[in-house]
Amino acid sequence: MSHTVLELDLNALSHNYDYLRSKLEPDVKMLGVVKAYAYGSASVAVAKKLEEKGIDYLAVAYTAEGVALREAGIKTPILVLHPQIENFDQIIKHQLEPSIYSFRVLKAFTEITEAQGLKAYPIHIKFNTGLNRLGFKDVNEKDILEQLHATEALKVKSLFSHLAASEDPNERTFTLQQIENFENNAKHMIAGLGYTPMLHQSNTSAIINYPQAQFDMVRSGIGLYGYGNTQEEDLKLKPVATLKTVISQIHDISIGETVGYNRAHTAAKLGRSATLPIGHADGISRAYGKGRGYVMINGKKAPIIGNVCMDMIMVDVTKIDCEEGDEVVIFGKGASAVALSARIKSIPYELITAVSQRIERKIIE
Numbered sequence: 001m002s003h004t005v006l007e008l009d010l011n012a013l014s015h016n017y018d019y020l021r022s023k024l025e026p027d028v029k030m031l032g033v034v035k036a037y038a039y040g041s042a043s044v045a046v047a048k049k050l051e052e053k054g055i056d057y058l059a060v061a062y063t064a065e066g067v068a069l070r071e072a073g074i075k076t077p078i079l080v081l082h083p084q085i086e087n088f089d090q091i092i093k094h095q096l097e098p099s100i101y102s103f104r105v106l107k108a109f110t111e112i113t114e115a116q117g118l119k120a121y122p123i124h125i126k127f128n129t130g131l132n133r134l135g136f137k138d139v140n141e142k143d144i145l146e147q148l149h150a151t152e153a154l155k156v157k158s159l160f161s162h163l164a165a166s167e168d169p170n171e172r173t174f175t176l177q178q179i180e181n182f183e184n185n186a187k188h189m190i191a192g193l194g195y196t197p198m199l200h201q202s203n204t205s206a207i208i209n210y211p212q213a214q215f216d217m218v219r220s221g222i223g224l225y226g227y228g229n230t231q232e233e234d235l236k237l238k239p240v241a242t243l244k245t246v247i248s249q250i251h252d253i254s255i256g257e258t259v260g261y262n263r264a265h266t267a268a269k270l271g272r273s274a275t276l277p278i279g280h281a282d283g284i285s286r287a288y289g290k291g292r293g294y295v296m297i298n299g300k301k302a303p304i305i306g307n308v309c310m311d312m313i314m315v316d317v318t319k320i321d322c323e324e325g326d327e328v329v330i331f332g333k334g335a336s337a338v339a340l341s342a343r344i345k346s347i348p349y350e351l352i353t354a355v356s357q358r359i360e361r362k363i364i365e
């Protein structure tokens with residue numbers, strides 16, 4: 001290996017899928033969340049593997065992400081979590097299924113499906129039960145039902161909602177209230193619809209913490225990629241993505257010399273720095289600079305010294321036996337994304353999704 005790669009272990013994905021499935025009642029379906037390039041990995045490879053594993057549904061955030069999956073031959077139903085009205089023609093053209101989260105969106109989608117003479121086009125009605133992000137809030141379900149009964153163009157495939165703090169034991173009361181709110185929304189909708197769509201509310205942490213909220217389907221993202229939001233769950237899951245690079249150059253640094261832009265690091269004693277071909281344009285936030293972040297070289301932590309550059313970082317290898325060309329692991333197998341992201345008060349979600357598209361993805365089966 002002579003450059004920076006993101007290795008994607010599809011066996012780890014398969015393991016995580018099986019582990020999460022083992023938490024579900026036998027007839028509960030699973031939706032794999034593959035938004036944001038499958039959490040920074042590679043959405044087509046991940047979606048194909050999940051399809052092969054028998055996943056019931058996929059979800060993306062935006063329409064273009066779903067179009068890319070369809071163009072790559074993915075046949076599994078795809079829910080678009082945050083569709084935008086100007087993309088509705090693309091949604092229909094590629095048989096994507098929109099989340100309908102407001103009367104404005106419902107009206108616009110009804111108009112376009114009717115104009116195209118469509119019948120029973122699958123949609124998913126989203127309720128805001130406390131996250132206050134997207135979804136119908138404080139509505140009389142009768143008003144939604146009235147719109148739905150007035151058209152033959154739409155069919156409600158599912159009713160869903162999203163939890164705000166399913167990973168946080170201190171927010172248990174709030175989460176239970178969200179589940180109850182959703183049950184109420186669903187009850188009123190089902191009574192008026194005349195048929196029973198699927199219900200789903202759980203993300204990864206809810207699969208683990210709220211087995212009573214599995215309903216008909218659960219939606220897992222971070223868990224599939226190997227992170228469970230607790231130490232205990234992290235041990236049972238396997239990271240799919242490992243970000244690796246190599247040492248480009250090693251410098252001996254004498255006392256008083258500085259390293260990097262703005263001379264942000266001054267050597268307090270004689271030492272060695274290693275320059276690595278990865279920088280903030282690759283997803284290594286500038287916040288990791290000045291000793292806050294580190295990389296793993298030959299099993300040891302090498303702190304990032306000075307400022308993170310656009311395309312490079314310099315790390316302190318004074319105490320590490322290494323040479324130019326040696327492998328460096330930033331996160332993944334052998335370097336916890338949880339521990340690294342915690343150094344800048346972040347979370348693995350942010351670290352793993354930030355890996356830029358210029359970094360090669362290498363699939364390992």
Ligand SMILES: *Cc1c(COP(=O)(O)O)cnc(C)c1O
Pocket residue numbers: 033081162202203204205219220221222223
């Ligand atoms: C991203 C997302 C998920 C996945 O959440 P994880 O915590 O990664 O499992 C589920 N549902 C919705 C609506 C999302 O936006």
